[in-house]
Amino acid sequence: MLFHTHIILGIVVFLFFESFFSGGNAVVFFFLVLLGSILPDIDEKHSKINRWTGIIGIIIAFFFKHRGLFHSVVLHGSLFVLLWKFFDFYYGAALFLGYFAHLLGDGITRMGVPIFYPFSNWKIRGPVRVGGWMEGVIFFLLFVLIVKILFS
Numbered sequence: 001m002l003f004h005t006h007i008i009l010g011i012v013v014f015l016f017f018e019s020f021f022s023g024g025n026a027v028v029f030f031f032l033v034l035l036g037s038i039l040p041d042i043d044e045k046h047s048k049i050n051r052w053t054g055i056i057g058i059i060i061a062f063f064f065k066h067r068g069l070f071h072s073v074v075l076h077g078s079l080f081v082l083l084w085k086f087f088d089f090y091y092g093a094a095l096f097l098g099y100f101a102h103l104l105g106d107g108i109t110r111m112g113v114p115i116f117y118p119f120s121n122w123k124i125r126g127p128v129r130v131g132g133w134m135e136g137v138i139f140f141l142l143f144v145l146i147v148k149i150l151f152s
Helices: 003-020 026-043 048-052 055-063 073-086 089-107 133-150
Strands: none
Touching: 003 026, 003 089, 003 133, 026 048, 026 055, 026 089, 048 055, 073 089
């Protein structure tokens, strides 16, 4: 999926799940969900998150293939545990939710995601072409859902 679709999916996930968690700053929680919703694309040299991170993004894109380790529950779970251990479950959960939203979004595309990489190359795939009309419809429906949640 494209950047803007990942962001809007992250917003929807935040709106649905933030009330289930307490014990921290809701603004930080929100931004961690958004970060998680775009972080897996740091391994793609043309992505916004890669360019924003400068030399770190360049190094990651050089050593890791796109939709490899950064699109895997192996890294996803490891980051969650690290945040939980060194910061707080609340903030680990926020990044986890955003990351999950990203994997869900990419998991419905034709390219799919190798969910258990590096242990398996098996991919979860769907019918959506990245940047295609179905992604546009999904974006629109997510936008309508956000408006409904915020103004109901």
